[in-house]
Amino acid sequence: xxxxxxxxxxxxxxxxxxxxxxxxxxxxxxxxxxxxxxxxxxxxxxxxxxxxxxxxxxxxxxxxxxxxxxxxxxxxxxxxxxxxxxxxxxxxxxxxxxxxxxxxxxxxxxxxxxxxxxxxxxxxxxxxxxxxxxxxxxxxxxxxxxxxxxxxxxxxxxxxxxxxxxxxxxxxxxxxxxxxxxxxxxxxxxxxxx
Numbered sequence: 001x002x003x004x005x006x007x008x009x010x011x012x013x014x015x016x017x018x019x020x021x022x023x024x025x026x027x028x029x030x031x032x033x034x035x036x037x038x039x040x041x042x043x044x045x046x047x048x049x050x051x052x053x054x055x056x057x058x059x060x061x062x063x064x065x066x067x068x069x070x071x072x073x074x075x076x077x078x079x080x081x082x083x084x085x086x087x088x089x090x091x092x093x094x095x096x097x098x099x100x101x102x103x104x105x106x107x108x109x110x111x112x113x114x115x116x117x118x119x120x121x122x123x124x125x126x127x128x129x130x131x132x133x134x135x136x137x138x139x140x141x142x143x144x145x146x147x148x149x150x151x152x153x154x155x156x157x158x159x160x161x162x163x164x165x166x167x168x169x170x171x172x173x174x175x176x177x178x179x180x181x182x183x184x185x186x187x188x189x190x191x192x193x194x
Contacts (some may be wrong), residue, residue, distance in 0.1 A: 016074055025067070032088050035161060036062055039089045042158045043096035052098065058099045062092050078194040084148075085165055089157055137187035145180050153179055 011031055014024045040058045044050040066073045066088075077087050138146055144166065151157040151165065152173075159173045166173065 009079045012077055012084050014076055016071055016094070019071055025166075027032055029063070033059075033080050033084065035085045035164075036088055036092045037157060038161055039092040040096045044100065054099065058092070058096045061095050061099065062088075065095060067093065081148075083165060085161070086147075086157075089161065133188050133191045137184055141183070145176070145183075148173070148176055149181060 008031065011024075011028055011074050018024050023101075030064045036054070036122070037059055039099045040055050040062070043053050045169065058120075073091060077084060081087075082090075138149055142151070148166065150164065152159075159170050162168045166176075
């Protein structure tokens with residue numbers, strides 16, 4: 001049974017409230033290390049010369065970043081804005097990309113599927129206008145669709161991680177993503193006609 005978002009919040013609060021409690025830190029790492037490692041692996045597998053030890057180095061950097069300076073990074077976590085796993089994935093992704101750049105590893109970021117679906121062959125002004133339409137359209141979507149959009153297209157989280165966060169199967173993630181793209185295409189088309 002997957003941990004609930006509420007139990008994740010309690011785990012983060014326990015670490016913040018008791019920074020010297022090794023049990024809290026161990027529980028935190030037991031819960032979140034797999035998500036952090038998967039995110040790091042996802043970024044590093046897109047690097048042309050990444051080595052297995054690079055992944056472990058980045059994992060250690062993420063842990064240090066989370067627990068240094070009186071746990072500032074954990075204290076910045078806002079459960080109203082995202083779930084704990086998403087917040088930690090964002091930190092891990094950023095640090096993995098920074099690490100790759102520092103080590104001069106080429107990061108081959110995939111073409112954004114949403115850009116390919118909605119913004120192909122547009123000039124910059126039209127593309128910017130369509131992005132604004134998409135943002136407005138997202139405001140009318142369900143919170144789960146907005147979360148899916150953010151995880152998949154902004155955080156570039158792996159579908160397996162998104163499935164765990166949403167509590168659905170991986171195939172459902174792909175299905176929901178396709179339906180969301182269709183909704184956004186319709187919204188763009190309606191706006192262009194008017």
